[in-house]
Amino acid sequence: MSDCLFxxxxxxxxxSKLVYQDDVCVAFNxxxxxxxxxxxxxxxxxxxxxxxxxxxxxxxLGHLLLTAADIARDKNFAADGYRVVINTNRDxxxxxxxxxxHLLAGRPFIFPPG
Numbered sequence: 001m002s003d004c005l006f007x008x009x010x011x012x013x014x015x016s017k018l019v020y021q022d023d024v025c026v027a028f029n030x031x032x033x034x035x036x037x038x039x040x041x042x043x044x045x046x047x048x049x050x051x052x053x054x055x056x057x058x059x060x061l062g063h064l065l066l067t068a069a070d071i072a073r074d075k076n077f078a079a080d081g082y083r084v085v086i087n088t089n090r091d092x093x094x095x096x097x098x099x100x101x102h103l104l105a106g107r108p109f110i111f112p113p114g
C-alpha cells in the first residue's frame with residue numbers, strides 16, 4: 001500500500017534501524033520505545049490487523065512470533081523475559097494499520113497491562 005508507513009519502511013523509502021529481516025518479515029527498533037528494548041516485527045505482506053488476517057496467513061503469523069523469540073535469544077534477554085504484543089484496531093491501541101508485533105524487554109512488566 002503506497003501510503004502505509006510500514007510498507008514504506010519495508011521498501012526502504014523511510015530509514016529504520018533494522019534488527020532482522022528475511023523473506024517474510026522485517027524487524028526494526030520502534031521510534032517511540034516503551035521499554036529499553038522495543039522492536040517491531042512487521043510482515044512484508046500488508047494486512048491491516050490481526051482482525052483482518054485470513055487463514056492463508058497463519059504461517060506468516062506463526063513466523064512473526066517465532067522471529068520474536070529468535071530475536072529475544074539472539075539479543076540475550078530471553079532468559080530474563082520479554083513481552084510480545086499485537087495491538088488490534090483502535091480500542092486495542094493500534095495506530096499503524098499494518099499488522100505488527102511489538103517485542104518489549106529490558107524492564108519488568110505488570111499484568112494486567114494498561
